[in-house]
Amino acid sequence: MVVDLSSCVRCYACLAACRIEHFLPMGMSWPRLIELETGGDNPTVSTYSVRCNQCKDAPCVEVCPTGATQQRGDGIVWVDQNKCVGCRYCVVACPYQNRTFLSKDKDKGFFPGIVQTDFEKAGKKLYQHQIGTTEKCNFCAERIDVGLAKGLKPGIDREATPACVNTCPAKALTFGDLDEPDSEVSRLIREKGGFQLHPEYNTDPSIYFIDGKIGQVEATKIEDRHQKEPHTVGVGD
Amino acid sequence: MGEKKIIKTTCKSCHGGCGALVTVEDGVIIHIEGNPESPTRGTMCSKGLSSIQHINHPDRLLYPLKRMGKRGEGKWERISWDEALDTIEQKMKESIAKHGASSIAVSQGTGRGYNEYTHRFARSIGTANIITPGYICHSPRLGLYGLVTGYGRLYCDYHGWGGEFPKTQISWAKQLEISSADGEMAVWFLDSLKHVKNLIVIDPRETALSSRATLWLQIRPGTDAALALAMINVIINEGLYDRDFVENWTYGFENLKERVQEYTPERAAEITWLKAEDIRKAARLFAEDTPGCIQIGSSLERQANCGQTLRSIICLLGVTGNIERPGSMVAWMPPDTGLREDFFTEIPITPEMRKGIVGSDEYKMGAARTAHSDTVIKQLLNGNSVIKVWFSVGGQQILHLANTTEVIRALKNLEFLVHADQFMGPMAEIADILLPAAHWLEIDDIYDMHPRFMIEAHNRTVNPPGEAWQDSKIFNEVGKRLAPQYWFENVEKMLDYQLKKGNMTWKDFSKKVVHARMGKDQIYYKYKTDYWRKGGGFPTPTGKMELYSTVLEDLGYDPLPYFQEPGESSVSTPDLAKEFPLVLTTGYRQPFYFLSQYRNIPWLRSFQKDPVMQIHPDTAKQYGIEDGDWAWIESPRGRIKQKARLFPGILRGVVMATANCFYPEEPGPLHGLLKSNPNVLTNNNHCDPMYGSPDLTALLCKVYKAEDEK
Numbered sequence: 052m053v054v055d056l057s058s059c060v061r062c063y064a065c066l067a068a069c070r071i072e073h074f075l076p077m078g079m080s081w082p083r084l085i086e087l088e089t090g091g092d093n094p095t096v097s098t099y100s101v102r103c104n105q106c107k108d109a110p111c112v113e114v115c116p117t118g119a120t121q122q123r124g125d126g127i128v129w130v131d132q133n134k135c136v137g138c139r140y141c142v143v144a145c146p147y148q149n150r151t152f153l154s155k156d157k158d159k160g161f162f163p164g165i166v167q168t169d170f171e172k173a174g175k176k177l178y179q180h181q182i183g184t185t186e187k188c189n190f191c192a193e194r195i196d197v198g199l200a201k202g203l204k205p206g207i208d209r210e211a212t213p214a215c216v217n218t219c220p221a222k223a224l225t226f227g228d229l230d231e232p233d234s235e236v237s238r239l240i241r242e243k244g245g246f247q248l249h250p251e252y253n254t255d256p257s258i259y260f261i262d263g264k265i266g267q268v269e270a271t272k273i274e275d276r277h278q279k280e281p282h283t284v285g286v287g288d
Numbered sequence: 289m290g291e292k293k294i295i296k297t298t299c300k301s302c303h304g305g306c307g308a309l310v311t312v313e314d315g316v317i318i319h320i321e322g323n324p325e326s327p328t329r330g331t332m333c334s335k336g337l338s339s340i341q342h343i344n345h346p347d348r349l350l351y352p353l354k355r356m357g358k359r360g361e362g363k364w365e366r367i368s369w370d371e372a373l374d375t376i377e378q379k380m381k382e383s384i385a386k387h388g389a390s391s392i393a394v395s396q397g398t399g400r401g402y403n404e405y406t407h408r409f410a411r412s413i414g415t416a417n418i419i420t421p422g423y424i425c426h427s428p429r430l431g432l433y434g435l436v437t438g439y440g441r442l443y444c445d446y447h448g449w450g451g452e453f454p455k456t457q458i459s460w461a462k463q464l465e466i467s468s469a470d471g472e473m474a475v476w477f478l479d480s481l482k483h484v485k486n487l488i489v490i491d492p493r494e495t496a497l498s499s500r501a502t503l504w505l506q507i508r509p510g511t512d513a514a515l516a517l518a519m520i521n522v523i524i525n526e527g528l529y530d531r532d533f534v535e536n537w538t539y540g541f542e543n544l545k546e547r548v549q550e551y552t553p554e555r556a557a558e559i560t561w562l563k564a565e566d567i568r569k570a571a572r573l574f575a576e577d578t579p580g581c582i583q584i585g586s587s588l589e590r591q592a593n594c595g596q597t598l599r600s601i602i603c604l605l606g607v608t609g610n611i612e613r614p615g616s617m618v619a620w621m622p623p624d625t626g627l628r629e630d631f632f633t634e635i636p637i638t639p640e641m642r643k644g645i646v647g648s649d650e651y652k653m654g655a656a657r658t659a660h661s662d663t664v665i666k667q668l669l670n671g672n673s674v675i676k677v678w679f680s681v682g683g684q685q686i687l688h689l690a691n692t693t694e695v696i697r698a699l700k701n702l703e704f705l706v707h708a709d710q711f712m713g714p715m716a717e718i719a720d721i722l723l724p725a726a727h728w729l730e731i732d733d734i735y736d737m738h739p740r741f742m743i744e745a746h747n748r749t750v751n752p753p754g755e756a757w758q759d760s761k762i763f764n765e766v767g768k769r770l771a772p773q774y775w776f777e778n779v780e781k782m783l784d785y786q787l788k789k790g791n792m793t794w795k796d797f798s799k800k801v802v803h804a805r806m807g808k809d810q811i812y813y814k815y816k817t818d819y820w821r822k823g824g825g826f827p828t829p830t831g832k833m834e835l836y837s838t839v840l841e842d843l844g845y846d847p848l849p850y851f852q853e854p855g856e857s858s859v860s861t862p863d864l865a866k867e868f869p870l871v872l873t874t875g876y877r878q879p880f881y882f883l884s885q886y887r888n889i890p891w892l893r894s895f896q897k898d899p900v901m902q903i904h905p906d907t908a909k910q911y912g913i914e915d916g917d918w919a920w921i922e923s924p925r926g927r928i929k930q931k932a933r934l935f936p937g938i939l940r941g942v943v944m945a946t947a948n949c950f951y952p953e954e955p956g957p958l959h960g961l962l963k964s965n966p967n968v969l970t971n972n973n974h975c976d977p978m979y980g981s982p983d984l985t986a987l988l989c990k991v992y993k994a995e996d997e998k
């Protein structure tokens with residue numbers, strides 16, 4: 052995944068999309084927005100939409116004593132809730148603090164003590180959240196798998212692409228295969244100087260960030276007014 | 289497994305219009321996401337997605353209620369719809385018989401697709417005393433664009449239908465990127481940025497776009513007209529204006545030229561706290577890299593100099609020829625179903641209705657078709673109120689009007705207040721009759737986008753809870769009792785009626801979901817065609833785009849734009865500024881709330897629990913305030929507290945308070961209304977001469993730590 056800091060508009064849609072996609076309990080948020088401020092006379096604030104980095108050398112996988120946290124062939128790191136015993140080694144091991152232990156008090160309902168909504172009741176059946184286990188972003192593995200089974204391509208076809216990526220109005224999130232040199236994510240990293248957060252942690256994250264100025268390109272003339280998606284050119288230098 | 293279906297509909301959790309796909313299984317919504325086939329290409333924001341917690345909310349109003357105890361005491365009795373409607377009918381008829389139809393006011397919140405009903409209802413019963421937040425949000429723009437385009441709408445061409453995208457964009461006091469304000473969708477604006485060469489952001493504080501823009505002008509709140517006039521000064525004096533457009537299609541260029549001479553960049557720099565060289569740079573970029581467009585934010589309309597500020601900006605568009613050219617500002621043509629306004633303009637305002645409009649003698653632009661809210665409040669306080677009965681739908685005037693303390697006292701003097709809402713809140717608490725309203729996921733209705741080039745369908749996905757009704761049904765049923773000739777057998781017939789020009793029924797449209805005039809079907813350069821005027825020209829008395837407005841001149845206003853200091857500032861009220869040394873602006877919005885809505889939606893509230901005021905760390909230090917402290921903000925009208933966020937991205941000396949906040953979870957009748965709502969601080973005595981807009985976003989205040997709070 053590539054996150055474009057110059058495009059993100061701090062709208063929080065990615066957080067909400069993940070919550071509804073996975074019927075997240077009230078106290079749980081898989082992605083987060085983190086602000087980085089620089090003061091001075093030209094203050095800037097960068098907002099990082101962060102989530103589990105699906106690190107290639109994932110310390111959480113290494114420390115998990117039960118094998119609940121594991122990595123798939125495609126690189127997605129996930130937690131088998133049936134195996135997780137809640138030891139929380141992984142929570143400590145993740146240097147990016149992207150894991151949350153689902154304690155009883157985090158499993159609050161939307162309206163605790165008042166009502167369990169129909170949506171929450173449906174969620175209990177449709178998506179497992181085991182109290183006493185650890186949770187995190189799984190790159191919408193379920194969605195990807197359903198899409199792949201239909202022959203769709205993650206990052207291109209919506210049904211095989213994470214919910215947060217789909218809903219982002221700013222196209223700040225791009226999904227795809229890092230191992231494929233021609234994929235959009237590989238191109239962005241190459242051409243826009245993609246960087247990983249805290250490379251010094253040596254975990255080789257699968258999420259890269261890019262940044263730049265808005266509007267440093269010549270305005271585009273559109274040849275064909277009837278193109279469904281207007282032809283776009285890259286932004287930034 | 290039961291029945292599972294995916295329903296296509298349209299979100300209006302904000303001004304709205306995102307296409308939504310709603311998955312319903314056994315009558316329960318289990319998923320919401322954007323509809324990729326809609327013009328918003330499958331994106332939705334946190335508010336729209338969190339609707340799932342809205343419709344299932346335990347605090348929804350379920351039944352009509354009647355007040356039992358004293359006003360605001362919180363004692364209610366459930367009544368039937370029949371009883372509610374009977375009472376409303378009887379009260380309105382009595383008031384009409386005794387005081388005339390103008391004694392009835394109909395109020396609404398933001399115009400989100402139901403305003404056609406509000407206006408039609410009011411006109412059908414013979415009153416034009418419609419109370420809307422329009423005069424501080426969007427109406428001044430429409431009215432002043434109307435002096436250019438006749439029907440009052442000019443929007444940025446983000447769509448490239450004419451073959452070009454804007455090369456220079458100015459985002460002026462606006463955060464369209466997080467607001468989809470006025471139905472100009474964030475996603476269109478953001479997509480258009482891929483084609484932009486220069487993005488100029490005019491905002492006293494850093495936004496997601498400002499620090500990555502070509503130029504960011506951190507302006508002193510309330511001085512925008514000075515900036516616009518100085519930009520025109522540079523553009524004219526450096527010969528950068530669009531000669532062809534100015535010579536052939538504008539009126540009064542020489543007068544404008546003369547007027548702007550006093551607004552040199554140096555003088556404007558003093559007024560605005562900007563650098564003269566930045567003003568020059570902005571002017572040159574906008575004049576040289578065309579086409580360009582300006583996105584105007586409603587902060588400019590929440591100031592008592594709003595009319596002339598907007599006139600200045602419109603003249604800036606005029607001298608650069610950024611009208612009706614592809615990639616500039618365009619008046620979109622509606623689809624064949626016509627303008628949604630036809631549904632109420634077909635009932636004209638009679639001279640008698642016009643005479644009865646509260647505030648019409650003073651605010652000739654703002655109170656021509658609707659009442660002036662602040663005058664209504666003053667009259668209620670003074671005991672000479674024209675308004676006796678108030679029918680309030682879809683908004684809480686008690687929150688958004690200036691000077692909350694006065695507003696609360698005034699509303700108590702009403703003879704009768706009916707309020708329709710989804711939840712109990714400060715406005716509902718003081719009503720005599722309370723009607724339960726439905727959410728967009730629960731209604732069949734037509735949604736119009738402000739840019740007017742399309743309409744969209746809201747398709748009911750689930751039934752409203754209890755006995756809640758959609759707004760259109762409420763108006764239709766009350767309307768049938770008071771003015772049956774204008775109302776319909778049922779809602780579906782009413783929807784059919786609104787679509788008939790397009791040869792569609794509601795059922796056809798409901799399947800179609802979007803009905804738009806886009807792409808090649810839009811015509812640019814309308815002034816070169818017979819569209820507005822036979823033989824070409826603008827729909828103005830002179831047939832030209834009036835830089836010098838003959839219409840305003842006839843109404844007794846200055847036909848040329850000028851800058852005026854805000855009613856309170858270190859310049860206009862230096863003595864007051866000694867006690868209240870900081871600039872107060874109350875326009876802070878968060879992307880997950882919409883005006884006064886959604887503080888009771890758990891997911892959204894989790895993003896920011898308490899109302900936040902932004903203040904520069906250096907300023908905060910001066911007043912002993914640290915990040916996260918609760919701080920008092922005080923103006924001559926009162927004081928509120930908000931949580932301080934020390935933010936290097938805001939101008940020193942400016943306090944930006946979160947707007948329209950209350951605490952739904954706190955006890956009634958006020959639900960914490962006086963605790964943090966910045967309208968406790970705002971001023972309803974000083975209003976724009978044209979529109980009546982009060983100073984809300986440029987005032988004076990002082991701040992200090994709230995010692996009693998952690």
Ligand code: SF4
Pocket residue numbers: 058059060061062063064065066084100215218219220221222223224
């Ligand atoms: S949805 Fe996109 S723009 Fe919005 S906060 Fe997330 S990453 Fe940023």
Ligand code: SF4
Pocket residue numbers: 068069072081082102187188189190191213214215216
């Ligand atoms: S990729 Fe999926 S699981 Fe991860 S943050 Fe986005 S929506 Fe949530």
Ligand code: SF4
Pocket residue numbers: 299300301302303304305306331332333334335336337467468
């Ligand atoms: S931007 Fe507005 S219309 Fe779109 S999902 Fe959000 S609330 Fe709904």
